[in-house]
Amino acid sequence: MKIRKSVLLSGMFALSGLFTAGFAQSDVDKRVEELLSKMTLEEKLGQMNQVSFFAVDDKAIAQYSDDDMDAFLVRMGIAGGQGQKKPSEMSKQEKIDLIKAEADKMLDSNITGPVRNGKIGSLLNVTDAEMVNKMQKAALEDSRLGIPLIIGRDVIHGFKTIFPIPLGQAASFDPQLVEDGARVAAVEARSTGVTWTFAPMLDISRDARWGRIAESLGEDPYLGGVLGAAMVRGFQGNGNLNDPGSVAACVKHFIGYGAAEGGRDYNSTNIPPHLMRNVYLRPFHEAIKAGAATLMTSFNDNDGIPASGNGYILKNILRDEWKFDGFVVSDWNSVGEMIAHGYAKDDRQAAELSANAGLDMEMVTGSYMKYLPELIKEGIVSMETVDNAVRNILRIKFRMGLFENPYVDTKKASVLYADDHLKAARQAAIESAILLKNDNNTLPLSEAKKIAVIGPMADAPHDQMGTWVFDGDKNYTVTPVGALKGEYKHIDYVYEPALGYSRDKNTANFEKAKQAAASADVAVVFLGEEAILSGEAHSLSNINLIGVQSDLLKAVKSAGKPVVLVIMSGRPLTIERDLPYADAVLFNFHPGTMGGPAIFDLLFGKANPSGKLPVTFVREVGQIPMYYNHNSTGRPAPEKVMTLDQIELEAGQTSLGNTSFYLDSGKDPLFPFGYGLSYTTFEYSDITLSSPSIPMNGTLTVKVTLKNTGKVDGAEVAQLYIQDIVGSVIRPVKELKGFQRVALKAGEAKTIEFSLTTNDLAFYGRDLVEKAEKGDFNVWVGGNSNASLRSTFSVTE
Numbered sequence: 067m068k069i070r071k072s073v074l075l076s077g078m079f080a081l082s083g084l085f086t087a088g089f090a091q092s093d094v095d096k097r098v099e100e101l102l103s104k105m106t107l108e109e110k111l112g113q114m115n116q117v118s119f120f121a122v123d124d125k126a127i128a129q130y131s132d133d134d135m136d137a138f139l140v141r142m143g144i145a146g147g148q149g150q151k152k153p154s155e156m157s158k159q160e161k162i163d164l165i166k167a168e169a170d171k172m173l174d175s176n177i178t179g180p181v182r183n184g185k186i187g188s189l190l191n192v193t194d195a196e197m198v199n200k201m202q203k204a205a206l207e208d209s210r211l212g213i214p215l216i217i218g219r220d221v222i223h224g225f226k227t228i229f230p231i232p233l234g235q236a237a238s239f240d241p242q243l244v245e246d247g248a249r250v251a252a253v254e255a256r257s258t259g260v261t262w263t264f265a266p267m268l269d270i271s272r273d274a275r276w277g278r279i280a281e282s283l284g285e286d287p288y289l290g291g292v293l294g295a296a297m298v299r300g301f302q303g304n305g306n307l308n309d310p311g312s313v314a315a316c317v318k319h320f321i322g323y324g325a326a327e328g329g330r331d332y333n334s335t336n337i338p339p340h341l342m343r344n345v346y347l348r349p350f351h352e353a354i355k356a357g358a359a360t361l362m363t364s365f366n367d368n369d370g371i372p373a374s375g376n377g378y379i380l381k382n383i384l385r386d387e388w389k390f391d392g393f394v395v396s397d398w399n400s401v402g403e404m405i406a407h408g409y410a411k412d413d414r415q416a417a418e419l420s421a422n423a424g425l426d427m428e429m430v431t432g433s434y435m436k437y438l439p440e441l442i443k444e445g446i447v448s449m450e451t452v453d454n455a456v457r458n459i460l461r462i463k464f465r466m467g468l469f470e471n472p473y474v475d476t477k478k479a480s481v482l483y484a485d486d487h488l489k490a491a492r493q494a495a496i497e498s499a500i501l502l503k504n505d506n507n508t509l510p511l512s513e514a515k516k517i518a519v520i521g522p523m524a525d526a527p528h529d530q531m532g533t534w535v536f537d538g539d540k541n542y543t544v545t546p547v548g549a550l551k552g553e554y555k556h557i558d559y560v561y562e563p564a565l566g567y568s569r570d571k572n573t574a575n576f577e578k579a580k581q582a583a584a585s586a587d588v589a590v591v592f593l594g595e596e597a598i599l600s601g602e603a604h605s606l607s608n609i610n611l612i613g614v615q616s617d618l619l620k621a622v623k624s625a626g627k628p629v630v631l632v633i634m635s636g637r638p639l640t641i642e643r644d645l646p647y648a649d650a651v652l653f654n655f656h657p658g659t660m661g662g663p664a665i666f667d668l669l670f671g672k673a674n675p676s677g678k679l680p681v682t683f684v685r686e687v688g689q690i691p692m693y694y695n696h697n698s699t700g701r702p703a704p705e706k707v708m709t710l711d712q713i714e715l716e717a718g719q720t721s722l723g724n725t726s727f728y729l730d731s732g733k734d735p736l737f738p739f740g741y742g743l744s745y746t747t748f749e750y751s752d753i754t755l756s757s758p759s760i761p762m763n764g765t766l767t768v769k770v771t772l773k774n775t776g777k778v779d780g781a782e783v784a785q786l787y788i789q790d791i792v793g794s795v796i797r798p799v800k801e802l803k804g805f806q807r808v809a810l811k812a813g814e815a816k817t818i819e820f821s822l823t824t825n826d827l828a829f830y831g832r833d834l835v836e837k838a839e840k841g842d843f844n845v846w847v848g849g850n851s852n853a854s855l856r857s858t859f860s861v862t863e
């Protein structure tokens with residue numbers, strides 16, 4: 067956020083598959099062709115040009131420092147020159163008025179003017195309804211052809227009402243909940259004129275060092291595909307793209323961005339073809355099948371080719387194989403960045419490479435507008451390439467009904483922070499929390515007991531919202547302390563934050579925290595990460611609890627009272643060293659606006675935790691990458707592996723077992739994918755298959771008895787995994803192929819049923835064609851990826 071603001075200010079200085087219900091596809095095609103036939107080359111290139119909006123209002127200017135204002139006035143030649151007043155001779159209001167007038171002039175010459183001239187097809191980052199209407203008026207009423215703008219914004223996990231970060235939503239394993247959350251975000255964003263969100267991010271992420279793991283749906287391609295498709299349905303109104311509560315989705319980042327080397331953002335990826343097909347591309351394909359209108363290329367190069375210049379992925383895979391007929395936008399200047407990659411020698415060549423690769427719209431670089439006319443004249447880029455790009459863009463604008471319905475009705479009652487939106491966000495935060503430990507049934511807490519509330523995340527309204535929040539207002543956030551002052555005010559509590567924020571290293575108040583714990587029946591310690599420590603360009607090489615938070619936890623534990631650790635963070639953390647100091651651990655990926663009440667609903671047992679880890683939690687950062695669905699190796703580690711202290715002094719050169727593990731951290735993660743406890747217990751038994759074998763194209767039914775064996779009602783996410791034992795390329799040791807959220811009363815048992823078709827077993831084998839292969843399979847059903855209840859079946863010809 068801060069960075070974007072300063073970019074905006076320095077920008078000122080520098081300025082010098084599915085069809086939308088309501089429109090038949092043939093009508094859309096006809097309208098596209100009619101319009102295209104009237105367009106000049108410049109108007110066509112205008113559609114392919116996306117510009118970042120900037121407007122500066124008095125309030126925003128008033129927040130700039132005096133030095134910034136003075137520097138701006140001088141740099142823009144408005145003050146301090148010959149015959150001009152010096153900034154020091156001006157009142158603050160005078161400076162604000164001058165800057166505002168200059169900004170308005172720049173807005174007109176750089177944005178409104180070009181929009182009127184048909185030179186801009188899309189704006190990003192305008193969220194003020196009046197301003198959107200002004201821009202749309204320039205596009206529709208003042209331009210020659212009256213083509214509406216499509217207005218983009220990063221609405222990643224809520225617009226105003228903030229839901230848990232996507233990684234948290236993934237922990238719910240609840241597609242309906244995720245779809246509903248995206249719908250709320252769409253309705254709120256659309257009410258201010260945003261018609262396009264740059265979400266969902268479907269980058270498979272197996273590295274918690276990477277800051278953008280927060281924005282991902284985790285490590286698994288099946289889970290990512292199911293939930294990504296749900297988000298697309300939510301944003302796009304389940305196919306009703308022209309509904310006034312819908313926004314176009316943009317699946318990103320195509321492709322491989324989450325596999326950045328070492329978790330360093332923007333770094334190279336090296337994903338070979340089978341892995342690419344079987345893992346990284348899968349969620350994208352599912353989201354495209356669900357009707358995603360647009361797709362964004364990624365910053366990274368894979369095996370030496372930057373995504374924004376990669377015709378194989380944009381044409382062969384996306385268009386020819388997947389039949390995608392929406393449009394492709396670059397990431398922020400990813401076309402221009404091909405120069406820094408050493409792939410294009412200048413902007414002209416970057417424009418050529420991207421246009422010829424099939425990239426339809428450029429985000430902010432502006433090189434199409436500048437260089438495509440000459441590249442076309444010289445026959446380096448064809449007119450057909452440009453026409454196809456424009457067709458793709460117009461097709462979506464028509465499907466969205468933007469020609470008919472471009473304006474925001476500013477008189478309509480506000481839907482922002484509507485009660486049902488807050489309720490949905492609270493439910494999402496409840497289902498997204500993962501109970502990692504609960505010794506001696508420390509949780510749920512009795513409301514009759516006194517609690518000590520400790521830690522920097524107990525009352526951090528901004529940080530609780532997490533990364534990628536441009537529009538959410540922290541004043542609407544209900545923190546845990548906020549919940550104790552409101553809905554939970556009957557609880558007897560003492561509050562001692564001890565640290566001002568997660569990185570704070572001042573231990574002066576640790577003694578007070580200890581005393582607070584001693585004075586209460588139980589201590590609840592809220593630790594984690596500030597929002598700014600995850601997200602884009604926020605990678606970490608150490609993912610322990612940051613700063614001195616682990617020491618705070620130890621200090622609190624030394625008071626001798628039960629300790630509940632509640633974490634709010636943007637990524638998995640290495641918390642093994644902290645576990646001995648907490649009797650219970652409730653892990654929340656930043657839970658959003660309603661995190662506070664949701665957490666207390668869980669702590670007091672009004673709700674029962676049911677979230678499951680969408681990503682493996684490692685014991686040590688050095689274990690990364692570690693994910694449950696890795697390939698079978700020739701030397702798998704046995705149940706028990708050698709540890710460092712078992713090695714004899716001066717031991718001779720020995721194989722120590724010759725298997726795949728670490729001497730210092732073993733073979734297992736801290737918590738496996740799919741893991742999460744409940745206040746009750748569940749038992750899986752009686753796995754039965756409809757048949758020991760199925761023919762190609764057949765269906766197998768897998769039945770299991772799931773019983774709530776504890777004393778309270780709860781919900782369990784039952785997970786089905788398979789293993790294709792022998793393949794033409796090596797298959798993973800386990801693959802998630804189904805999951806169900808099952809609500810069970812205390813003592814209740816249900817038979818749950820999964821069906822598997824051979825399509826579900828298909829993968830890209832040696833010949834890179836997707837098909838199931840005959841052979842033997844293992845199948846497991848259980849509460850996490852270590853599920854042991856197993857059966858076998860085979861696939862025959």
Ligand code: BGC
Nearest residue numbers: 190220264318319397398602
């Ligand atoms: C990010 C994208 C985002 C875009 C527009 C880029 O820096 O990588 O995910 O949509 O900015 O804000």
